[in-house]
Amino acid sequence: MATIKEVADKAGVSVGTVSHVITGSVPVSELLRQRVDDAIRVLDYHPNHVARSLKTSRTHTLGIIVPDMTISFYPQIIRGAETGARAKGYSLVAVNSLESPERQGELLSILRSQQVEGILIVVAESGTSGSQMERLESAGIPVVCLDRVPERITVDSVSVEDVAAAEMGTDHLLAMGYRRIAIVTGSLALRNERRRLQGYEQSLRRAGLVPSEDLIWQGNLRSEDLASMCRDRLSDPETRPDALICTNGPTALGALRGMYQCGLRTPDDLGFVTFDELTVDDLFSPAITTIVQPAYDIGFRASEILLDLIHNKGARHGVTNLRLPATLKVRESSRRNLRLVRPAEVVPLRASS
Amino acid sequence: MATIKEVADKAGVSVGTVSHVITGSVPVSELLRQRVDDAIRVLDYHPNHVARSLKTSRTHTLGIIVPDMTISFYPQIIRGAETGARAKGYSLVAVNSLESPERQGELLSILRSQQVEGILIVVAESGTSGSQMERLESAGIPVVCLDRVPERITVDSVSVEDVAAAEMGTDHLLAMGYRRIAIVTGSLALRNERRRLQGYEQSLRRAGLVPSEDLIWQGNLRSEDLASMCRDRLSDPETRPDALICTNGPTALGALRGMYQCGLRTPDDLGFVTFDELTVDDLFSPAITTIVQPAYDIGFRASEILLDLIHNKGARHGVTNLRLPATLKVRESSRRNLRLVRPAEVVPLRASS
DNA sequence: CTGTTAGCGCCTTCAA
DNA sequence: TTGAAGGCGCTAACAG
Numbered sequence: 059m060a061t062i063k064e065v066a067d068k069a070g071v072s073v074g075t076v077s078h079v080i081t082g083s084v085p086v087s088e089l090l091r092q093r094v095d096d097a098i099r100v101l102d103y104h105p106n107h108v109a110r111s112l113k114t115s116r117t118h119t120l121g122i123i124v125p126d127m128t129i130s131f132y133p134q135i136i137r138g139a140e141t142g143a144r145a146k147g148y149s150l151v152a153v154n155s156l157e158s159p160e161r162q163g164e165l166l167s168i169l170r171s172q173q174v175e176g177i178l179i180v181v182a183e184s185g186t187s188g189s190q191m192e193r194l195e196s197a198g199i200p201v202v203c204l205d206r207v208p209e210r211i212t213v214d215s216v217s218v219e220d221v222a223a224a225e226m227g228t229d230h231l232l233a234m235g236y237r238r239i240a241i242v243t244g245s246l247a248l249r250n251e252r253r254r255l256q257g258y259e260q261s262l263r264r265a266g267l268v269p270s271e272d273l274i275w276q277g278n279l280r281s282e283d284l285a286s287m288c289r290d291r292l293s294d295p296e297t298r299p300d301a302l303i304c305t306n307g308p309t310a311l312g313a314l315r316g317m318y319q320c321g322l323r324t325p326d327d328l329g330f331v332t333f334d335e336l337t338v339d340d341l342f343s344p345a346i347t348t349i350v351q352p353a354y355d356i357g358f359r360a361s362e363i364l365l366d367l368i369h370n371k372g373a374r375h376g377v378t379n380l381r382l383p384a385t386l387k388v389r390e391s392s393r394r395n396l397r398l399v400r401p402a403e404v405v406p407l408r409a410s411s
Numbered sequence: 412m413a414t415i416k417e418v419a420d421k422a423g424v425s426v427g428t429v430s431h432v433i434t435g436s437v438p439v440s441e442l443l444r445q446r447v448d449d450a451i452r453v454l455d456y457h458p459n460h461v462a463r464s465l466k467t468s469r470t471h472t473l474g475i476i477v478p479d480m481t482i483s484f485y486p487q488i489i490r491g492a493e494t495g496a497r498a499k500g501y502s503l504v505a506v507n508s509l510e511s512p513e514r515q516g517e518l519l520s521i522l523r524s525q526q527v528e529g530i531l532i533v534v535a536e537s538g539t540s541g542s543q544m545e546r547l548e549s550a551g552i553p554v555v556c557l558d559r560v561p562e563r564i565t566v567d568s569v570s571v572e573d574v575a576a577a578e579m580g581t582d583h584l585l586a587m588g589y590r591r592i593a594i595v596t597g598s599l600a601l602r603n604e605r606r607r608l609q610g611y612e613q614s615l616r617r618a619g620l621v622p623s624e625d626l627i628w629q630g631n632l633r634s635e636d637l638a639s640m641c642r643d644r645l646s647d648p649e650t651r652p653d654a655l656i657c658t659n660g661p662t663a664l665g666a667l668r669g670m671y672q673c674g675l676r677t678p679d680d681l682g683f684v685t686f687d688e689l690t691v692d693d694l695f696s697p698a699i700t701t702i703v704q705p706a707y708d709i710g711f712r713a714s715e716i717l718l719d720l721i722h723n724k725g726a727r728h729g730v731t732n733l734r735l736p737a738t739l740k741v742r743e744s745s746r747r748n749l750r751l752v753r754p755a756e757v758v759p760l761r762a763s764s
Numbered sequence: 765c766t767g768t769t770a771g772c773g774c775c776t777t778c779a780a
Numbered sequence: 781t782t783g784a785a786g787g788c789g790c791t792a793a794c795a796g
Contacts, residue, residue, distance in 0.1 A: 059526075059550055061773060072783045077775055084776090087781065102546050107524040108470065109773030111461045112788050128490055133480045137507065149521065151504050154490065168502065171460040173412075193455050197412055314694050341667050342695035414789060425767045430791055437792090440765065462789035465772045 060101040069097040080105055111173065120364060121151045121169035122178040122357075123162060128154075131307065131334055131353050132180070135204060138357025139178055146365050148175075157183045157279070166190055176200045176364040178357070181208055183245060183279065200367035202360045206250055207379070214367065216360040216380040218351040220250045223384035224257030227303050227331045227349045230386060232265050235394050236301035236329045240273040242288065242313045243305045254305040254333070273299055277309055284312020285319065292320045292328075301329030301392070310336055310346070330391035333384075345389035352382050413454040422450035433458055464526065473717060474504045474522035475531040475710075476515060481507075484660065484687055484706050485533070488557060491710025492531055499718050501528075510536045510632070519543055529553045529717040531710070534561055536598060536632065553720035555713045559603055560732070567720065569713040569733040571704045573603045576737035577610030580656050580684045580702045583739060585618050588747050589654035589682045593626040595641065595666045596658045607658040607686070626652055630662055637665020638672065645673045645681075654682030654745070663689055663699070683744035686737075698742035705735050 062080075066073040071090055078084040079094045086094070097103070111117040120143050124132040140150045151174065155162040162182045169177055176199060179191075188210050194201050195213075203215040224241075231239050241258045243251045259269040275291060277284045292298055302317075302324075304310035310332035317328060324330040324344050333349045363378055415433075419426045424443055431437040432447045439447070450456070464470045473496050477485040493503045504527065508515040515535045522530055529552060532544075541563050547554050548566075556568040577594075584592050594611045596604045612622040628644060630637045645651055655670075655677075657663035663685035670681060677683040677697050686702045716731055 062775095063773080073774080074776085074783055074785095075781090078782085081775075085781070090782085102550065104520060104523045106465075106526060106773050108461055108464045108526050109788090110775070112459075112465050112790090113773080113775045115788070117461065126490075127480065127486045128483075130481075130483065133486050137479075137481055140507065149504065149506075149525070151502065153502075154493065167457060170457040172502070173459060173461050197455065197457075311691055311694065318694065337690050337695055338664055341664065341671065342690055342697070344695070415791095416789080426790080427767055427769090427792090428765090431766085434791075438765065443766080459789050462772090463791070465774090466789080466791045468772070 059106070060103040061106070062103075065094065065097045065101055065103050068101060069093040115173075117173045117175060118147055119149045119151060119172065119174045120176050120178065120361065121153070121165075121172070121174040123153055123155050123165050123169075124180045125157045125182060126154050127152065129307065131205075131351070134353035135180070135357035135360075138354035138359075139361040140357075142358045142361030142365070148361075148365065150361075155182045159184060163190055166194065170194070170197065170199065174199070176202070176368050178202050178204055178360050178364060180205045184247060198371065200364055200371075202364045202367070204356055204360050206248055209249060211379075212377060214363055214378045216356050216363065216382070217250060218356070218384050219381040220253035221257040221260070223333070223349050223351070224254035224303070224305065225261045226257075226384065226386050227333075227347075228258045228261035229265075230347070230388065231301045231303060231329050231331055231392060232261065232267075234329060234392050236392075237267065238273070238299045239301045239303060239329075240275055240291070240299035241303050241305065242275045242277060242284065242309050244277060244279050244309050246276050251305055258303060272297070277312065279306070279308045281308055281312040281315065284309055285315040288313045288316025289319050292317060292322060299328070301331070304330075304332035307332065307334035307336060310334070324391045325393050329394065335387075340389050344391045347389045347392035348387045350385045350387055352384070355382055412459070413456040414459070415456075418447065418450045418454055418456050421454060422446040468526075470526045470528060471500055472502045472504060472525065472527045473529050473531065473714065474506070474518075474525070474527040476506055476508050476518050476522075477533045478510045478535060479507050480505065482660065484558075484704070487706035488533070488710035488713075491707035491712075492714040493710075495711045495714030495718070501714075501718065503714075508535045512537060516543055519547065523547070523550065523552065527552070529555070529721045531555050531557055531713050531717060533558045537600060551724065553717060553724075555717045555720070557709055557713050559601055562602060564732075565730060567716055567731045569709050569716065569735070570603060571709070571737050572734040573606035574610040574613070576686070576702050576704070577607040577656070577658070578614045579610075579737065579739050580686075580700075581611045581614035582618075583700070583741065584654045584656060584682050584684055584745060585614065585620075587682060587745050589745075590620065591626070591652040592654045592656060592682075593628055593644070593652035594656050594658065595628045595630060595637065595662050597630060597632050597662050599629050604658055611656060625650070630665065632659070632661045634661055634665040634668065637662055638668040641666045641669025642672050645670060645675060652681070654684070657683075657685035660685065660687035660689060663687070677744045678746050682747065693742050697744045700742045700745035701740045703738045703740055705737070708735055 062073050062076050066076045075086060075090055076094050079086045079091050122136055122139055127133050136152050143150045153165050155165060159182050191201055201213060203213050205217050207215040207217055243255055246252050262269050277287055302313055304313050322328055331347045335348050336346050359380055415426050415429050419429045428439060428443055429447050432439045432444050475489060475492055480486050489505050496503045506518050508518060512535045544554055554566060556566050558570050560568040560570055596608055599605050615622050630640055655666055657666050675681055684700045688701050689699050712733055
């Protein structure tokens with residue numbers, strides 16, 4: 059790996075001059091610039107970002123921690139964040155916490171050591187100690203939370219408008235004539251899960267229905283657990299709901315599996331709506347009516363906010379909690395009457411912030 | 412951000428001693444070690460990885476470039492590589508080339524600047540110049556290609572056993588009684604696409620059939636193009652094949668869409684097999700018979716090979732071209748007679764290297 | 765065992 | 781417009 063010194067020697071100038079042409083911070087005569095450029099090309103010189111970072115104490119690197127980028131929601135977020143970062147000359151380091159608070163702690167520590175200038179994070183499901191994030195902040199490393207917003211309100215965040223999104227899904231089921239609607243959630247320790255539940259309840263109440271405890275099915279993010287829970291609760295035709303709304307993808311897959319194991323189908327036996335796309339468009343049946351989160355945008359906007367925080371250290375005016383609207387893709391799984399089948403329609407939701 | 416010096420001052424020792432306890436390279440008395448540890452904790456000190464890298468010229472960082480981590484095959488590879496890397500104390504920087512050779516070039520350049528110690532890459536579809544990768548090698552940065560292996564054979568690689576995998580899929584269709592089998596491929600400029608085609612042809616020949624030009628449908632990775640191509644070719648009932656085998660996921664989605672637009676269904680009208688999972692298990696119908704690539708393992712093994720290359724600079728004994736076996740998940744789309752429905756079975760394929 | 769010190773490669777005043 | 785030189789934070793000899 060050639061160094062700036064070798065380039066300077068080959069071009070017959072000082073390292074200072076080479077640095078000037080690279081950074082463009084100081085004007086250099088056409089002649090020398092040419093000589094330097096040639097030397098760079100010949101030597102296949104690539105500035106040592108590590109040395110530069112040490113000198114300038116700016117790494118131009120952001121970190122992003124997601125639970126598991128194997129879940130399709132997250133790569134979209136990462137892509138959005140990567141795009142936003144690159145637009146400002148930043149790189150993005152993406153890592154997986156696997157929902158483990160310990161691992162998340164390690165990763166945070168590693169990212170700090172790597173001197174990332176800011177961190178985007180979808181916090182691990184349980185036991186994310188605020189203390190670690192507070193230490194980050196006090197070390198001058200801004201943090202923006204995505205998707206899942208921790209209880210303490212002092213951190214910036216970007217997520218979907220959970221309440222309205224769940225309301226929209228529930229409203230839709232009600233409009234289709236379903237009345238006994240159960241909600242299947244992940245852990246209600248997660249604030250956004252609670253908010254989605256809240257949207258569901260609001261929708262029911264507005265329709266004059268009373269949310270019932272035994273139609274609120276709290277699970278976790280593991281498909282198998284969900285499946286067996288749903289199997290149990292769906293087995294009795296007497297108490298069985300006429301529709302299900304799921305608050306996230308893994309939950310929905312578990313619920314569907316449970317349904318199938320009971321020999322039930324959607325939409326014939328049960329209406330079905332879920333957050334997050336389970337399949338590609340409607341190539342497969344049953345095509346599931348879906349509350350689509352703007353994942354890419356969440357990542358993109360979050361990176362913008364983070365970059366802003368980085369460049370305006372100290373001058374922050376309050377906390378930013380951006381909420382983006384979800385979109386409802388109506389498909390077969392919520393159609394009571396199959397005769398009414400039409401092409402999927404998209405219903406945008408009003409924005410809020 | 413506290414520095415090693417501040418820790419030394421607070422602990423009342425020299426920076427050397429602090430460094431010794433951190434790296435563990437030199438023994439330190441229990442007393443001082445304790446004092447240092449305390450100081451580290453109190454100051455919330457995190458060693459500056461950038462400075463360390465500059466000094467040791469080892470960043471403990473690997474780069475991985477994939478076309479688009481929004482396609483489910485790639486996050487799995489990345490996860491595997493991340494696991495392999497972390498096991499050896501390495502971090503992984505994952506970036507997307509979006510199939511653009513220019514962008515890929517930039518990314519390679521950025522990764523070099525960032526001093527990654529090695530690079531994993533799924534090369535962009537077209538125009539990946541060998542020269543850039545050769546420059547990497549000559550700069551002492553080892554490269555391992557995943558999934559898509561460039562023509563020039565001098566680079567290490569890990570991918571699926573393409574020929575055998577395609578053969579397996581085709582054999583299966585033949586065994587199910589299909590005879591007029593068309594293959595839908597991505598760009599045949601990609602070597603692995605050609606190898607899959609080759610496996611298909613071998614299988615046919617062994618069955619005493621002659622591969623026919625008009626049953627080899629070359630497309631690209633864009634679903635829309637694929638859909639219209641398939642629509643055209645499927646419209647005439649006279650020349651229509653009785654089964655389709657697709658060499659990758661995006662291609663398969665396009666083909667399915669084209670089929671649907673013709674009003675055709677699988678398996679009723681056409682048998683269907685594809686590389687790569689399109690949906691989650693068989694919750695959705697038609698459940699597609701799939702040739703599953705060991706994506707996680709590909710990433711994991713590749714990272715091991717890369718790390719090995721890094722640690723044995725110069726001492727390389729020939730090129731490693733690891734081929735991992737695929738697995739066939741038989742589902743509904745390849746069942747001629749629906750009466751025969753049984754639970755999905757998994758047929759492992761013999762390994763090779 | 766502990767402390768001292770010379771750089772790693774680069775950027776950035778500061779002088780010339 | 782160009783060159784010289786001081787460090788950024790850390791590790792790895794080396795000296796004590």
